Amino acid sequence: MTPEPRLEPTPSQTVGPFFHFALTEEDRSRLVALDHPRAVRIEGTVHDGAGEPVTDAMVEIWQANSNGRYAHPEDHRDELPLEEGFTGFGRCQTDTEGRFEFVTVKPGAVPGPDGLPQAPHIDVAIFARGLLRQVVTRIYFPDEEEANAADPVLTSIEDHDLRSTLTARGSQEGHLHFDINLQGEHQTVFFDV
Amino acid sequence: MAQQSRSGVAGYRRDDAEVHPPYLYPDYKGTRLRAPEKPLIILPHTLTEITGPVYGHEPVGSLDHDLTRQHKGEPLGERIIVHGRVLDGDGRPVRNSLVEIWQANATGRYIHQGDRHPAPLDPNFSGAGRCLTDDEGRYRFVTVKPGAYPWGNHYNAWRPAHIHFSLFGPAFATRLVTQMYFPGDPLFDQDPIFRSVRDPKARERLISSFDLEATEPEWALAYRFDIVLRGREATPTERNHK
DSSP: OOOOOOOOOOOOOOOOSOOHHHHTSSOBOBSSOTTOTTOEEEEEEEEOTTSOBOTTEEEEEEOOOTTSOOSSTTOOOTTSOOOTTOOSEEEEEOOTTSEEEEEEOOOOOEEOGGGOEEOSEEEEEEEETTOSSOEEEEEEOTTOHHHHHHOHHHHTOOOHHHHHTTBOEEEETTEEEOOEEOSSTTOOOOEEO | OHHHHHHOOOOBOOOOTTTSOOSOOTTSGGGTTTSOOSOOEEOOOOHHHHOOOOOTTSOOOTTTTBTTSSSSSOOSSOEEEEEEEEEOTTSOBOOSOEEEEEEOOTTSOOSSTTOOOSSOOOTTOOOEEEEEOOTTSEEEEEEEOOOOEEOOSSTTOEEOSEEEEEEOTTSGGGOEEEEEEOTTOTTGGGOHHHHTSOSHHHHHTTBOEEOTTTOBTTTBEEEEOOEEOOOBOSSOSOOTTO
16 A cells, blocks of 8 residues: 555576585484484485486475474464474485485474465475576375365366376385476476465 | 464565576576476465574574685685675565575685686685674675686686575575676676576666775775565465455
8 A cells, every 4th residue: 555665576596506515514404303203204306307317406395393383483373382493494405316305294284375274295495506596396295195185286286197296205104205307297396486 | 354364374476577587598508407397386375485494593603704704814815895685575674584605716716526617726715604684684794706717508608706695584485596796797798697587677686786885995895785585465365355
Protein backbone atom coordinates (compact mmCIF):
# COMPACT_ATOMS: atom_id res chain seq x y z
CA MET A 1 0.00 0.00 0.00
CA THR A 2 2.81 2.40 0.85
CA PRO A 3 4.75 2.72 -2.39
CA GLU A 4 8.16 1.76 -1.04
CA PRO A 5 10.98 2.16 -3.53
CA ARG A 6 11.92 -1.35 -4.54
CA LEU A 7 15.53 -2.28 -4.98
CA GLU A 8 16.49 -4.63 -7.78
CA PRO A 9 18.16 -7.86 -6.63
CA THR A 10 21.84 -8.56 -7.18
CA PRO A 11 22.24 -11.18 -9.93
CA SER A 12 23.62 -14.62 -9.24
CA GLN A 13 27.01 -15.77 -10.55
CA THR A 14 28.58 -19.20 -10.55
CA VAL A 15 30.32 -20.47 -7.41
CA GLY A 16 33.18 -21.49 -9.75
CA PRO A 17 35.56 -24.40 -9.30
CA PHE A 18 37.70 -22.99 -6.49
CA PHE A 19 35.36 -22.49 -3.52
CA HIS A 20 36.49 -25.37 -1.33
CA PHE A 21 39.09 -23.57 0.77
CA ALA A 22 36.47 -21.01 1.75
CA LEU A 23 33.17 -22.87 1.92
CA THR A 24 33.78 -26.53 2.68
CA GLU A 25 36.96 -26.45 4.74
CA GLU A 26 34.84 -27.12 7.80
CA ASP A 27 32.86 -30.37 7.50
CA ARG A 28 29.15 -29.62 7.75
CA SER A 29 27.90 -32.87 6.28
CA ARG A 30 26.96 -34.41 9.62
CA LEU A 31 23.88 -32.82 11.13
CA VAL A 32 23.81 -35.51 13.80
CA ALA A 33 26.43 -37.94 15.07
CA LEU A 34 26.75 -41.28 13.29
CA ASP A 35 25.61 -43.09 16.42
CA HIS A 36 22.47 -40.97 16.82
CA PRO A 37 19.59 -43.44 17.34
CA ARG A 38 17.69 -42.10 14.33
CA ALA A 39 20.66 -41.25 12.12
CA VAL A 40 20.00 -41.53 8.39
CA ARG A 41 22.84 -41.55 5.90
CA ILE A 42 21.87 -39.95 2.59
CA GLU A 43 24.41 -40.39 -0.15
CA GLY A 44 24.37 -39.85 -3.87
CA THR A 45 26.25 -38.73 -6.95
CA VAL A 46 25.85 -35.58 -9.01
CA HIS A 47 25.97 -36.30 -12.77
CA ASP A 48 26.18 -33.97 -15.75
CA GLY A 49 24.38 -34.35 -19.07
CA ALA A 50 27.00 -36.79 -20.37
CA GLY A 51 26.50 -38.98 -17.32
CA GLU A 52 29.88 -37.98 -15.96
CA PRO A 53 30.25 -37.33 -12.23
CA VAL A 54 30.37 -33.68 -11.23
CA THR A 55 33.43 -33.60 -9.01
CA ASP A 56 33.41 -29.91 -8.16
CA ALA A 57 29.89 -29.33 -6.85
CA MET A 58 28.71 -28.15 -3.46
CA VAL A 59 25.45 -29.57 -2.11
CA GLU A 60 23.56 -27.78 0.66
CA ILE A 61 20.54 -29.07 2.56
CA TRP A 62 17.96 -27.40 4.80
CA GLN A 63 15.39 -29.26 6.85
CA ALA A 64 13.22 -29.41 9.95
CA ASN A 65 14.17 -31.60 12.90
CA SER A 66 12.43 -34.89 13.56
CA ASN A 67 9.57 -33.04 15.27
CA GLY A 68 8.96 -31.04 12.12
CA ARG A 69 10.34 -27.86 13.70
CA TYR A 70 12.73 -25.49 11.99
CA ALA A 71 15.53 -23.90 14.00
CA HIS A 72 14.51 -20.48 12.76
CA PRO A 73 12.77 -17.48 14.35
CA GLU A 74 9.87 -17.64 11.88
CA ASP A 75 8.82 -21.10 12.99
CA HIS A 76 6.60 -20.13 15.90
CA ARG A 77 5.28 -23.60 16.70
CA ASP A 78 6.73 -23.73 20.19
CA GLU A 79 4.80 -26.90 20.99
CA LEU A 80 7.25 -28.75 18.74
CA PRO A 81 10.55 -28.82 20.61
CA LEU A 82 13.85 -27.72 19.09
CA GLU A 83 16.72 -30.13 19.48
CA GLU A 84 19.94 -28.96 21.05
CA GLY A 85 22.67 -28.72 18.45
CA PHE A 86 20.48 -29.52 15.44
CA THR A 87 20.63 -26.59 13.02
CA GLY A 88 18.94 -28.25 10.04
CA PHE A 89 21.68 -27.03 7.69
CA GLY A 90 24.27 -29.16 5.92
CA ARG A 91 26.90 -28.53 3.31
CA CYS A 92 29.04 -31.07 1.46
CA GLN A 93 31.44 -30.90 -1.47
CA THR A 94 31.32 -33.70 -4.02
CA ASP A 95 34.40 -35.91 -4.09
CA THR A 96 36.53 -37.14 -7.01
CA GLU A 97 33.69 -39.50 -7.94
CA GLY A 98 30.98 -36.85 -7.74
CA ARG A 99 29.66 -38.26 -4.48
CA PHE A 100 28.19 -36.43 -1.51
CA GLU A 101 26.96 -37.75 1.81
CA PHE A 102 24.98 -36.33 4.72
CA VAL A 103 24.21 -37.87 8.08
CA THR A 104 20.97 -36.46 9.42
CA VAL A 105 17.53 -37.46 10.73
CA LYS A 106 14.29 -37.74 8.81
CA PRO A 107 12.44 -34.45 9.35
CA GLY A 108 8.89 -34.46 10.68
CA ALA A 109 5.97 -33.33 8.52
CA VAL A 110 5.61 -29.57 8.13
CA PRO A 111 2.70 -27.38 7.06
CA GLY A 112 2.36 -26.56 3.38
CA PRO A 113 0.35 -24.26 1.17
CA ASP A 114 -3.40 -24.02 1.71
CA GLY A 115 -3.07 -25.61 5.12
CA LEU A 116 -2.19 -29.03 3.71
CA PRO A 117 0.55 -30.94 5.47
CA GLN A 118 3.69 -31.67 3.47
CA ALA A 119 5.35 -35.05 3.49
CA PRO A 120 8.74 -35.08 5.23
CA HIS A 121 11.28 -33.53 2.89
CA ILE A 122 14.67 -31.86 2.70
CA ASP A 123 15.37 -28.84 0.50
CA VAL A 124 18.55 -29.21 -1.53
CA ALA A 125 20.60 -26.59 -3.40
CA ILE A 126 23.43 -27.55 -5.76
CA PHE A 127 26.16 -25.09 -6.70
CA ALA A 128 28.94 -25.76 -9.21
CA ARG A 129 31.12 -24.41 -11.95
CA GLY A 130 28.84 -24.22 -14.98
CA LEU A 131 25.79 -23.47 -12.83
CA LEU A 132 25.27 -19.72 -13.08
CA ARG A 133 22.72 -20.05 -10.30
CA GLN A 134 22.08 -22.84 -7.83
CA VAL A 135 19.62 -25.55 -8.81
CA VAL A 136 17.11 -26.52 -6.15
CA THR A 137 15.43 -29.85 -5.57
CA ARG A 138 13.89 -31.79 -2.69
CA ILE A 139 14.52 -35.16 -1.13
CA TYR A 140 11.44 -37.16 -0.12
CA PHE A 141 11.47 -40.44 1.80
CA PRO A 142 10.60 -43.86 0.36
CA ASP A 143 8.89 -45.10 3.55
CA GLU A 144 6.32 -42.27 3.41
CA GLU A 145 4.22 -43.53 0.51
CA GLU A 146 0.93 -42.28 1.87
CA ALA A 147 2.20 -38.83 2.81
CA ASN A 148 4.08 -38.54 -0.51
CA ALA A 149 0.92 -39.40 -2.45
CA ALA A 150 -0.87 -36.49 -0.74
CA ASP A 151 2.01 -34.02 -0.77
CA PRO A 152 1.00 -30.77 -2.51
CA VAL A 153 4.41 -30.21 -4.09
CA LEU A 154 4.91 -33.78 -5.31
CA THR A 155 1.39 -34.00 -6.70
CA SER A 156 1.90 -30.74 -8.60
CA ILE A 157 4.32 -32.67 -10.83
CA GLU A 158 2.13 -34.52 -13.30
CA ASP A 159 4.75 -36.68 -14.95
CA HIS A 160 5.13 -39.70 -12.70
CA ASP A 161 8.66 -40.56 -13.80
CA LEU A 162 9.77 -37.00 -13.21
CA ARG A 163 8.11 -36.94 -9.81
CA SER A 164 9.86 -40.14 -8.82
CA THR A 165 13.27 -38.44 -9.14
CA LEU A 166 12.50 -36.68 -5.86
CA THR A 167 12.15 -39.80 -3.73
CA ALA A 168 15.33 -41.24 -2.27
CA ARG A 169 15.89 -44.96 -2.70
CA GLY A 170 16.31 -47.04 0.41
CA SER A 171 18.71 -49.91 0.24
CA GLN A 172 18.93 -50.71 3.92
CA GLU A 173 17.76 -49.34 7.25
CA GLY A 174 19.07 -45.85 7.87
CA HIS A 175 20.78 -45.61 4.50
CA LEU A 176 19.27 -43.73 1.56
CA HIS A 177 20.47 -43.03 -1.93
CA PHE A 178 19.64 -39.86 -3.85
CA ASP A 179 21.34 -39.14 -7.17
CA ILE A 180 21.17 -35.73 -8.79
CA ASN A 181 21.17 -35.60 -12.60
CA LEU A 182 21.63 -32.08 -13.88
CA GLN A 183 20.56 -32.91 -17.45
CA GLY A 184 19.36 -35.65 -19.73
CA GLU A 185 16.62 -38.22 -19.87
CA HIS A 186 16.78 -38.90 -16.16
CA GLN A 187 17.15 -35.29 -15.12
CA THR A 188 16.15 -34.56 -11.53
CA VAL A 189 13.20 -32.26 -10.96
CA PHE A 190 14.45 -28.74 -10.23
CA PHE A 191 12.32 -26.02 -8.76
CA ASP A 192 11.80 -22.36 -9.43
CA VAL A 193 12.03 -21.07 -5.88
CA MET B 1 -6.49 -14.52 11.09
CA ALA B 2 -5.21 -16.77 13.84
CA GLN B 3 -5.70 -19.77 11.59
CA GLN B 4 -3.67 -18.15 8.88
CA SER B 5 -0.70 -17.63 11.10
CA ARG B 6 -0.22 -21.36 11.34
CA SER B 7 0.11 -22.31 7.74
CA GLY B 8 -0.22 -19.16 5.68
CA VAL B 9 3.24 -17.73 5.32
CA ALA B 10 4.43 -14.67 3.45
CA GLY B 11 6.76 -15.84 0.72
CA TYR B 12 9.55 -13.96 -0.99
CA ARG B 13 9.04 -12.07 -4.23
CA ARG B 14 10.19 -14.03 -7.24
CA ASP B 15 12.86 -12.25 -9.25
CA ASP B 16 12.17 -11.12 -12.81
CA ALA B 17 13.48 -13.59 -15.34
CA GLU B 18 16.08 -11.13 -16.59
CA VAL B 19 17.71 -10.50 -13.22
CA HIS B 20 19.69 -13.71 -13.03
CA PRO B 21 21.65 -15.47 -15.76
CA PRO B 22 19.95 -18.32 -17.59
CA TYR B 23 21.19 -21.80 -16.71
CA LEU B 24 22.24 -22.40 -20.30
CA TYR B 25 24.61 -19.77 -21.64
CA PRO B 26 26.57 -21.59 -24.37
CA ASP B 27 29.38 -18.99 -24.50
CA TYR B 28 30.22 -20.20 -21.01
CA LYS B 29 31.13 -23.74 -21.97
CA GLY B 30 30.70 -25.15 -18.49
CA THR B 31 26.94 -24.58 -18.69
CA ARG B 32 26.42 -26.84 -21.72
CA LEU B 33 26.40 -30.16 -19.88
CA ARG B 34 25.23 -28.82 -16.54
CA ALA B 35 22.26 -26.58 -17.29
CA PRO B 36 18.94 -28.30 -16.56
CA GLU B 37 16.88 -28.76 -19.74
CA LYS B 38 13.46 -29.57 -18.34
CA PRO B 39 11.28 -26.65 -17.28
CA LEU B 40 11.53 -25.74 -13.63
CA ILE B 41 8.56 -26.58 -11.40
CA ILE B 42 7.21 -23.65 -9.43
CA LEU B 43 7.79 -24.29 -5.74
CA PRO B 44 5.37 -22.42 -3.49
CA HIS B 45 7.19 -20.77 -0.60
CA THR B 46 6.26 -22.94 2.35
CA LEU B 47 7.71 -22.88 5.84
CA THR B 48 10.71 -24.80 4.44
CA GLU B 49 11.60 -22.02 2.00
CA ILE B 50 10.91 -19.00 4.24
CA THR B 51 13.20 -20.38 6.92
CA GLY B 52 16.91 -21.03 6.48
CA PRO B 53 20.15 -21.49 8.37
CA VAL B 54 20.56 -18.98 11.16
CA TYR B 55 24.17 -18.05 11.68
CA GLY B 56 23.77 -15.56 14.48
CA HIS B 57 25.17 -17.96 17.03
CA GLU B 58 28.11 -19.06 14.91
CA PRO B 59 31.51 -18.04 16.10
CA VAL B 60 33.07 -15.77 13.50
CA GLY B 61 36.66 -14.98 14.44
CA SER B 62 37.66 -11.37 15.00
CA LEU B 63 40.18 -11.53 12.13
CA ASP B 64 38.04 -13.55 9.73
CA HIS B 65 37.11 -10.35 7.88
CA ASP B 66 40.75 -9.28 7.40
CA LEU B 67 42.40 -11.38 4.71
CA THR B 68 45.66 -9.46 5.14
CA ARG B 69 46.19 -10.61 8.73
CA GLN B 70 45.71 -14.35 8.54
CA HIS B 71 49.40 -15.21 8.22
CA LYS B 72 52.77 -14.21 9.67
CA GLY B 73 53.39 -11.43 7.18
CA GLU B 74 51.33 -9.22 4.95
CA PRO B 75 50.32 -10.39 1.50
CA LEU B 76 51.72 -8.68 -1.58
CA GLY B 77 49.42 -6.62 -3.74
CA GLU B 78 47.24 -3.57 -3.48
CA ARG B 79 45.56 -3.48 -0.05
CA ILE B 80 41.86 -2.66 -0.36
CA ILE B 81 38.76 -2.29 1.77
CA VAL B 82 35.59 -3.91 0.41
CA HIS B 83 32.46 -2.90 2.20
CA GLY B 84 28.77 -2.32 1.69
CA ARG B 85 25.33 -3.18 2.92
CA VAL B 86 23.17 -6.24 2.48
CA LEU B 87 19.58 -5.10 1.93
CA ASP B 88 16.35 -6.76 0.99
CA GLY B 89 14.29 -5.65 -2.00
CA ASP B 90 12.44 -3.14 0.15
CA GLY B 91 15.63 -1.47 1.32
CA ARG B 92 15.60 -3.01 4.77
CA PRO B 93 18.94 -4.12 6.20
CA VAL B 94 19.60 -7.85 6.33
CA ARG B 95 20.99 -8.12 9.86
CA ASN B 96 23.28 -10.56 11.55
CA SER B 97 23.68 -12.60 8.39
CA LEU B 98 26.75 -14.52 7.28
CA VAL B 99 28.78 -13.17 4.34
CA GLU B 100 31.50 -15.47 2.99
CA ILE B 101 34.05 -14.36 0.40
CA TRP B 102 36.90 -15.97 -1.50
CA GLN B 103 39.26 -14.81 -4.20
CA ALA B 104 42.53 -15.20 -6.07
CA ASN B 105 45.65 -13.44 -4.78
CA ALA B 106 47.18 -10.35 -6.39
CA THR B 107 48.82 -12.46 -9.12
CA GLY B 108 45.51 -14.07 -10.11
CA ARG B 109 46.23 -17.40 -8.46
CA TYR B 110 43.90 -19.25 -6.08
CA ILE B 111 45.32 -21.22 -3.20
CA HIS B 112 43.08 -24.05 -4.46
CA GLN B 113 45.03 -27.13 -5.58
CA GLY B 114 43.02 -27.29 -8.80
CA ASP B 115 44.32 -23.90 -9.96
CA ARG B 116 47.05 -24.52 -12.54
CA HIS B 117 47.66 -20.91 -13.54
CA PRO B 118 51.45 -20.48 -13.57
CA ALA B 119 51.45 -17.43 -11.29
CA PRO B 120 52.98 -17.45 -7.83
CA LEU B 121 51.13 -18.29 -4.67
CA ASP B 122 51.59 -15.91 -1.77
CA PRO B 123 52.50 -17.62 1.50
CA ASN B 124 50.79 -14.75 3.32
CA PHE B 125 47.46 -14.97 1.54
CA SER B 126 44.75 -17.61 1.60
CA GLY B 127 41.94 -15.55 0.11
CA ALA B 128 38.98 -16.63 2.25
CA GLY B 129 37.06 -14.45 4.68
CA ARG B 130 33.74 -14.18 6.43
CA CYS B 131 31.81 -11.82 8.64
CA LEU B 132 28.33 -11.11 9.95
CA THR B 133 26.35 -8.08 8.88
CA ASP B 134 25.60 -5.56 11.63
CA ASP B 135 22.26 -3.97 12.56
CA GLU B 136 22.39 -1.74 9.48
CA GLY B 137 23.20 -4.69 7.23
CA ARG B 138 26.81 -3.49 6.85
CA TYR B 139 29.80 -5.70 6.23
CA ARG B 140 33.48 -4.86 5.76
CA PHE B 141 36.50 -6.82 4.56
CA VAL B 142 40.16 -5.90 4.23
CA THR B 143 41.97 -7.78 1.49
CA VAL B 144 44.21 -7.29 -1.55
CA LYS B 145 42.92 -6.63 -5.02
CA PRO B 146 42.72 -9.96 -6.86
CA GLY B 147 44.47 -10.35 -10.22
CA ALA B 148 42.83 -11.35 -13.48
CA TYR B 149 43.53 -14.91 -14.59
CA PRO B 150 43.22 -17.08 -17.72
CA TRP B 151 40.71 -19.92 -17.67
CA GLY B 152 40.62 -21.68 -21.02
CA ASN B 153 36.93 -21.17 -21.82
CA HIS B 154 37.86 -19.83 -25.25
CA TYR B 155 41.02 -18.59 -26.95
CA ASN B 156 42.74 -16.04 -24.70
CA ALA B 157 39.94 -16.09 -22.14
CA TRP B 158 40.62 -14.08 -18.98
CA ARG B 159 38.36 -13.61 -15.98
CA PRO B 160 38.04 -9.98 -14.90
CA ALA B 161 39.28 -9.45 -11.34
CA HIS B 162 36.51 -10.52 -8.98
CA ILE B 163 35.68 -11.54 -5.44
CA HIS B 164 33.20 -14.37 -4.84
CA PHE B 165 30.40 -13.68 -2.35
CA SER B 166 28.11 -16.18 -0.63
CA LEU B 167 25.08 -14.90 1.27
CA PHE B 168 22.26 -16.57 3.12
CA GLY B 169 19.85 -13.83 4.08
CA PRO B 170 16.93 -14.85 6.28
CA ALA B 171 15.63 -17.83 4.28
CA PHE B 172 16.44 -20.73 1.98
CA ALA B 173 14.66 -18.67 -0.70
CA THR B 174 17.09 -15.75 -0.30
CA ARG B 175 20.32 -17.75 -0.72
CA LEU B 176 22.66 -16.04 -3.18
CA VAL B 177 26.12 -16.78 -4.52
CA THR B 178 27.56 -14.06 -6.71
CA GLN B 179 30.74 -12.27 -7.77
CA MET B 180 31.82 -8.69 -7.24
CA TYR B 181 33.78 -6.94 -9.98
CA PHE B 182 35.86 -3.76 -10.08
CA PRO B 183 34.88 -0.62 -11.97
CA GLY B 184 36.19 -0.07 -15.48
CA ASP B 185 37.65 -3.54 -15.99
CA PRO B 186 38.68 -3.91 -19.66
CA LEU B 187 37.90 -7.64 -19.53
CA PHE B 188 34.13 -7.36 -19.07
CA ASP B 189 33.26 -7.53 -22.75
CA GLN B 190 34.94 -10.87 -23.35
CA ASP B 191 33.83 -12.57 -20.12
CA PRO B 192 30.83 -14.85 -20.63
CA ILE B 193 30.21 -15.27 -16.90
CA PHE B 194 29.76 -11.53 -16.43
CA ARG B 195 27.87 -11.24 -19.72
CA SER B 196 25.54 -14.13 -18.85
CA VAL B 197 23.48 -11.53 -16.98
CA ARG B 198 21.60 -10.29 -20.00
CA ASP B 199 20.13 -7.08 -18.65
CA PRO B 200 22.95 -4.48 -18.75
CA LYS B 201 21.46 -2.68 -15.78
CA ALA B 202 21.47 -5.88 -13.75
CA ARG B 203 25.07 -6.47 -14.81
CA GLU B 204 26.05 -3.06 -13.47
CA ARG B 205 24.87 -4.20 -10.05
CA LEU B 206 27.74 -6.70 -9.98
CA ILE B 207 30.33 -3.93 -10.23
CA SER B 208 31.58 -2.27 -7.06
CA SER B 209 32.17 1.46 -6.99
CA PHE B 210 35.34 3.22 -5.93
CA ASP B 211 34.68 4.87 -2.59
CA LEU B 212 36.95 7.79 -1.75
CA GLU B 213 35.10 8.53 1.45
CA ALA B 214 35.78 5.09 2.88
CA THR B 215 39.33 5.08 1.54
CA GLU B 216 41.78 5.30 4.43
CA PRO B 217 44.52 7.90 3.89
CA GLU B 218 48.03 6.49 3.60
CA TRP B 219 46.64 2.97 3.89
CA ALA B 220 44.04 1.48 1.50
CA LEU B 221 41.60 2.26 -1.29
CA ALA B 222 37.98 1.35 -0.65
CA TYR B 223 35.34 -0.20 -2.90
CA ARG B 224 31.68 -0.30 -2.09
CA PHE B 225 29.47 -3.23 -3.05
CA ASP B 226 25.86 -3.22 -1.88
CA ILE B 227 24.01 -6.49 -2.23
CA VAL B 228 20.26 -6.73 -2.60
CA LEU B 229 18.46 -9.95 -1.69
CA ARG B 230 14.81 -10.52 -2.46
CA GLY B 231 12.05 -8.66 -0.73
CA ARG B 232 9.10 -10.17 1.02
CA GLU B 233 5.58 -10.61 -0.26
CA ALA B 234 3.28 -8.35 1.71
CA THR B 235 0.65 -10.98 2.41
CA PRO B 236 0.55 -14.70 3.04
CA THR B 237 0.57 -16.71 -0.16
CA GLU B 238 -2.13 -18.97 1.24
CA ARG B 239 -5.34 -18.71 -0.71
CA ASN B 240 -7.84 -20.73 1.33
CA HIS B 241 -9.33 -17.72 3.08
CA LYS B 242 -10.78 -16.43 -0.19
